[in-house]
Amino acid sequence: MSILEIENLTVTFHTKDKITRAVHNISLSVEEQDSIGIVGESGSGKSTLAMAILQLLPKRIARIEGEVILDGKHLFQCTDEQIRKIRWRDLAVVFQKSMNALSPVHKIGTQMSDIYRIHESKISKKKLKEKIISLLEMVNLPSRVYDLYPHELSGGMMQRVSIALSLMHNPKLLILDEATTALDVVTQGQILSEIKELEKELNLTRIMITHDMSVVASACKKVAVMYAGNILEFGYVKDVLVNPLHPYTQGLLKSIPTFKGEKKNIRGIAGALPDLSVPVQGCIFASRCEFATDICYQVKPTEELLSGNHRVACHLVGGMEHANVNHS
Amino acid sequence: MQTLITAEEKAISVENIYKYYKQRGKRQRNQDIKSVDGVSFSLNKGEILGVIGESGCGKSTLGRILVKLEEPTSGSISINGVPSQNLFKQDPLAFRRTAQMIFQNPFDTFDPRYTIAKVLISTMKLHHIGESKNERLAMCIDLLEKGGLKPATEYLHRYPHELSGGQLQRISILRSMLLEPMFVVADEPVSMLDVSIRADIINMLADLCKQENTAMVFISHDITTTRYISDRVAVMYLGRIVETGPTDEVMHNPQHPYTRALISNSVQLDSFENQQIIHIAGEPPTPINIGPGCRFAPRCYQSRESCNHEDPESTHIGNGHYVSCPYINE
Secondary structure, three states, rough: OOEEEEEEEEEEEEEEOOEEEEEEEEEEEEEOOOOEEEOOOOOOOOHHHHHHHEEEEOOOOOOEEEEEEEOEEEEOOOOOHHHHHHHHHHHHEEEHHHHHHHOOOOOOOOOOOHHHHHHHHOOOOOHHHHHHHHHHHHOOOOOOHHHOOOHOOOOHHHHHHHHHOOOOOOOEEEEEEEEOOOOOOOHHHHHHHHHHHHHHOOOOOOEEEEEOHHHHHHHHHEHHHHHHHHEEEEEEEHHHOOOOOOOOHHHHOOOOOOOOOOOOOOOOOOOOOOOOOOOOEEEEEHHOOOOOOHHHHHHHOOOOOEEEEEEOHHHHHHHHHHHHHHHH | OOOOOOOOEEEEEEEEEEEEEEOOOOOOOOOEEEEEEEEEEEEEOOEEEEEEEOOOHHHHHHHHHOOOOOOOEEEEEEOOOOEEHHHHOOOOHOOOHHHEEOOOHHHHHOOOOOHHHHHHHHHHHHHOOOOOOHHHHHHHHHHHOOOOOOOHHHHHHOOOOHHOOHHHHHHHHHHHHOOOOEEEEEOOOOOOOOHHHHHHHHHHHHHHHHHHHOOOEEOOOHHHHHHHHEEEEEEEEEEEEEEEHHHHHHHHOOHHHHHHHHHHHHOOOEEEOOOOOOOOOOOOOOOOOOOOOOHHHHHHHOHHHHHHOOOOOOEEEEOEEEOOOOOOOO
16 A cells, blocks of 8 residues: 555746746655655755655745645645644654754753654653653664763764654654765664664655665665656666666766776766756756757657566657567 | 885875874863874875775874874875975975865865966966966866866856856866876865766876876775775774775775774665675764774674783785784684
């Protein structure tokens, strides 16, 4: 059963002199206990997508179209009050620097209890403390953290605190927006494996937003590759990363050096992200694509569904498939 | 510590560099922060040394000491056989021409009120490169086109805020290399950049080093990038180099428990399915009050009694591979 259903989600920012399309017509369905990684360059709209799901975008300039259905609830039709109840209960988020949200003048335990009480005020002090300490232990923090101030913790510990905070009310869906990016290699590795463990325990569904392919490779089941507000390729990690079909995914993977085997030459993708305020007629990636043909500039490619729920939006991929069919 | 013979042809040779920071306050008076604690290495011309380690292990401090942005507490550095201390005292400009640095954040390395042409020309003027304004301008154009910024006239009159991070980092690299230094330090030069342009910057840096025969110390926490660019790597932990050797030797056959943990924890794309992560306990420690024994002992998965009071010597295990751990064969 799918827990989150995103249908034709489009986010546009209306500013004084231009309209920027940050997210363009995205459909995605997240199954229960899935772990989906969303990768892309900066400016590709990954965070905007997450913020749109959470409805945290500034209402004055952001227009959201489409549907987001979380566990049967149409999020865009909810009132603010209803959304407040859904956040943290059903849907929690950890940001890249969510440790900055911790108050420097309150002890970790006090802050956590305050936040807990917002959503569930009927709990005795003693029980609450037990609950908080068990949360801290869940993310491998010693219970003495309860009585410490944020400045006494390291970056990794604070990020663990914010993960513990997000898990406080057993959310169904957890969104990690670059949650491990600012951390050290070793700490990142540890936190990733802790999250994977917790997932099994708590029945979590997880969306990870990152620009680091290797994080997705090690911690997610499925991956969506985003570019300039569009999802270009989607599928199981083992399909997409081993056998990438979209030229953009191929380019991204070619630009990362390998650890084993020969030192292959790496190269980047030439060019830069297109200006999102100018509407593009054809494929959004055409201007940077080395295989682009005339059709790529004129017609927007539709998503081709290949075997194993592997979806690719590229004329070349679809074309080749069709050619093969014609031959046989 | 390993001692390496200082030969004339070494681009840089570093011996027993220490950097202790004094703490203020009564209680902390006797607790120095041992940021770099006895580091020695040497580089041939055109050789690239990758330095990897967690944050706080002293790798950036080491880089800054090498280009004299920090004074070492003790130790000696000689560039091309000349002690850099003497050179710096006699002629700071000449020192700057032999040692250059490339910083992490390209947005912070330029004066926001200088155009790109002015940035490059003022560097040339300062170091008396080129005769006239026109000659310098022609050199600028040449330099930018060589660095892949074509057409150069497009960039000359722009301000830093009008360029992307990747373009700025290219210019920052070109500015350092235009002095034809003996040796550069690149401190996380690509970690601020987007994935899709990192590769080009790395290639450019590597090519320039090989062309100009410049030695480089490449500081990074990204293991795959370090493997790609460097000839040798040094793994740092709490101010010391715990393992060093030829890149693939260290990366594929890590001996020190810390290197093993570091490499197993940094997720790689080409082996994500059967990855075994070695867990190391605890958080990265601070370099204050380090005990007499091995620095890594409190977090090490194979530490034993003797590790807590015996400081391990760096031993050669063949092929230029040095490890500071006595129990590597177990």
